[in-house]
Amino acid sequence: MSPDGQSASDSAVSSASDADASSAFDSADSDDPLVAVEDLAVAFGDVPVVSGVDLRVDRGDLVGLVGPNGAGKTTVLRAIKGTVTPDAGSVRLGGDLASDLSARERGRRVASVPQETNLAFDFRVRHVVEMGRTPHLGRFDGHGPDDERAVREAMDAAGVARFADRPITEVSGGERQRVLLARALAQETPALVLDEPTASLDVNHAVETLELVSDLVDDGRGALAAIHDLDMAARYCDELVVLANGGVHAAGPPEDVLTADALRAAFDAEAFVGRSPATGSPAVTAFAAVDDPGAPRGHDSSAARDGHRVHVVGSGRDAARVLTRLAAAGHDPSLGVVPEGDAAAAVADDAGAPVVVAPAFEPVGDAKRDAAVALASDAAVAVAVGRAGRDDRSDAAGTTDWSDAVAPTGPNAAVLAAADRVVSVDGDASDEALLAAVRDLATRRAEDAPES
Numbered sequence: 001m002s003p004d005g006q007s008a009s010d011s012a013v014s015s016a017s018d019a020d021a022s023s024a025f026d027s028a029d030s031d032d033p034l035v036a037v038e039d040l041a042v043a044f045g046d047v048p049v050v051s052g053v054d055l056r057v058d059r060g061d062l063v064g065l066v067g068p069n070g071a072g073k074t075t076v077l078r079a080i081k082g083t084v085t086p087d088a089g090s091v092r093l094g095g096d097l098a099s100d101l102s103a104r105e106r107g108r109r110v111a112s113v114p115q116e117t118n119l120a121f122d123f124r125v126r127h128v129v130e131m132g133r134t135p136h137l138g139r140f141d142g143h144g145p146d147d148e149r150a151v152r153e154a155m156d157a158a159g160v161a162r163f164a165d166r167p168i169t170e171v172s173g174g175e176r177q178r179v180l181l182a183r184a185l186a187q188e189t190p191a192l193v194l195d196e197p198t199a200s201l202d203v204n205h206a207v208e209t210l211e212l213v214s215d216l217v218d219d220g221r222g223a224l225a226a227i228h229d230l231d232m233a234a235r236y237c238d239e240l241v242v243l244a245n246g247g248v249h250a251a252g253p254p255e256d257v258l259t260a261d262a263l264r265a266a267f268d269a270e271a272f273v274g275r276s277p278a279t280g281s282p283a284v285t286a287f288a289a290v291d292d293p294g295a296p297r298g299h300d301s302s303a304a305r306d307g308h309r310v311h312v313v314g315s316g317r318d319a320a321r322v323l324t325r326l327a328a329a330g331h332d333p334s335l336g337v338v339p340e341g342d343a344a345a346a347v348a349d350d351a352g353a354p355v356v357v358a359p360a361f362e363p364v365g366d367a368k369r370d371a372a373v374a375l376a377s378d379a380a381v382a383v384a385v386g387r388a389g390r391d392d393r394s395d396a397a398g399t400t401d402w403s404d405a406v407a408p409t410g411p412n413a414a415v416l417a418a419a420d421r422v423v424s425v426d427g428d429a430s431d432e433a434l435l436a437a438v439r440d441l442a443t444r445r446a447e448d449a450p451e452s
Ligand SMILES: Nc1ncnc2c1ncn2[C@@H]1O[C@H](COP(=O)(O)OP(=O)(O)OP(=O)(O)O)[C@@H](O)[C@H]1O
Pocket: 003, 044, 049, 067, 068, 069, 070, 071, 072, 073, 074, 075, 076
């Protein structure tokens, strides 16, 4: 196939044909998806980029397209816009094959916000936004009141009215991105495709932009957005499509799709997926991969991690961090005993890790202690997270002093005693040291185990 003309790719619509002026798309009455991509394949020359891509955007859907650099997100969006011709498969807009539609009709069905633009001329911002009206104009029409209203509303919504009379060449990268959003809004299409719409935006404008798209979707439009920021994608999108390794790696609601295994397989990243306390949506913490020969990584390693059962003893943020890092590295952690409300307990819940929690101001009961002992003795390794040399203990009143949960006479002494092998770390331990020690002890334990 051939990429067909970069020059046309960034304009709202490249030409106006009257051939289908009467076929104004009104899918409000239709059950057809606004965008349906089926079995799409695109190659540049003889280099395949994506194949077998299926996705659909219905009214009310904000679909996020995520994936590593070079996965083909922009290519898929360009195939939908019609600026790249698929080698195989189909793109339908409102039920009709996009290839059967004129540029004008496509421009009435889908508007795009490109990642970059070649708007080299010093058009005023207002004129760039007015270009969004092109698909709605007859061959000889000027802008009418409806066009002026649409342009005004789009500039207000995207927050560009303030610099409407500035040349586009004299606005910042982030302002330019919002101008392109305004141009797409002025097009008043049922579907929007956005390529990294927040890439150059400060945090306030990034949130405003996604809130705006989200509101438009709630009002009945549909949008497909390539987004690198996984937390933002999880927060705003109804569904995520993960592109990786030449195709769709996973698709579905963010909480189903953003898992540590999926991130490892798609992004080759070590990541912990928790929950944002503020929004409740998945929150991704990625770590620099630690060079570890025992831990295979790579494209086909989604289920191949050599993880071990590791029981963590300790409390607070230090234990939370250790648990997070172990889970991201593919281990299978558990935790306890920790006091109710502890930061590490919240992380364990997010990780789906077994955790034993005891009331903060009472002695640790036998049942709790036994439960943690069982977890520790089942683990290949226990990690004691604490401050070396402390000797805190249950006090005379019978409550538990959690200030150093791993002290030799502290509340978890019996739990640590039950573990086969124990790694002791303090809060400053490096990831490398922690992971190397865990893997080393786990491997030695496996070697020492009697043959069955
Ligand atoms: N016009 C082109 N000619 C040849 N190869 C291209 C062309 N456009 C893109 N590619 C290649 O296709 C692959 C996918 O590129 P694409 O821009 O779609 O990825 P992406 O997922 O959007 O990446 P990023 O996250 O970095 O923006 C890359 O390897 C890229 O180099």
